[in-house]
């Protein structure tokens with residue numbers, strides 16, 4: 001699926017700049033911060049500068065758009081993996097302006113704007129009721145608390161597609177108050193991506209939490225993508241090394257999880273791979 005990105009649910013990844021500041025528990029082990037540090041970029045935190053890019057970088061999506069257009073396809077662009085497009089800093093405003101222009105100029109690309117700051121969207125996005133057909137707006141919700149805080153803010157916006165990234169999933173999420181009136185809802189949730197955390201210090205995603213999201217998507221006609229288990233996955237081998245027991249509060253039972261790493265753990269949930277996508281607008 002991904003051509004110029006290692007993320008399964010997108011064809012390309014575009015970063016208008018690098019750098020960000022942490023805002024919630026989902027950010028605790030931010031891979032983007034770790035990667036930036038690894039390549040010598042000090043761009044994390046409120047007082048650090050951001051890393052900006054030149055014309056060659058900004059021309060890349062124009063090429064992707066031509067390629068998609070030539071084969072009559074729509075290609076998805078994840079924006080941004082190394083930043084948050086709606087981080088409210090004035091030094092980012094000129095870059096944001098360039099991004100809005102680029103989005104308008106690339107009508108064969110669907111831009112997936114994922115933010116942990118949905119409260120800034122109204123002020124920083126140039127659209128009100130006139131969101132372009134090629135923007136999907138998403139927010140991260142890692143547990144119920146952050147669903148309560150961020151989801152109502154996301155659903156205020158008339159983006160053509162709205163999605164949730166429940167990754168890293170850190171607790172159960174009951175979406176019933178936002179899904180039960182889907183038919184009547186002006187701006188419903190179209191897509192949910194769920195996944196566990198990977199890397200050093202990764203926190204486990206319990207199977208009941210993932211199943212709960214999958215089942216709510218099924219009941220509410222929401223597309224569901226299960227990205228990965230992450231570092232921890234359920235196991236039957238209770239005596240193996242790296243095994244711990246956790247209380248699964250959704251299923252009301254102990255579950256045994258093993259720290260095998262994300263490659264071994266894979267992305268199958270109850271024997272099935274979940275790669276659903278909403279249709280493009």
Ligand code: SF4
Pocket residue numbers: 020021022023024026027030031032033081082083084116
């Ligand atoms: S909002 Fe995203 S990019 Fe920014 S610190 Fe949090 S996880 Fe990292």
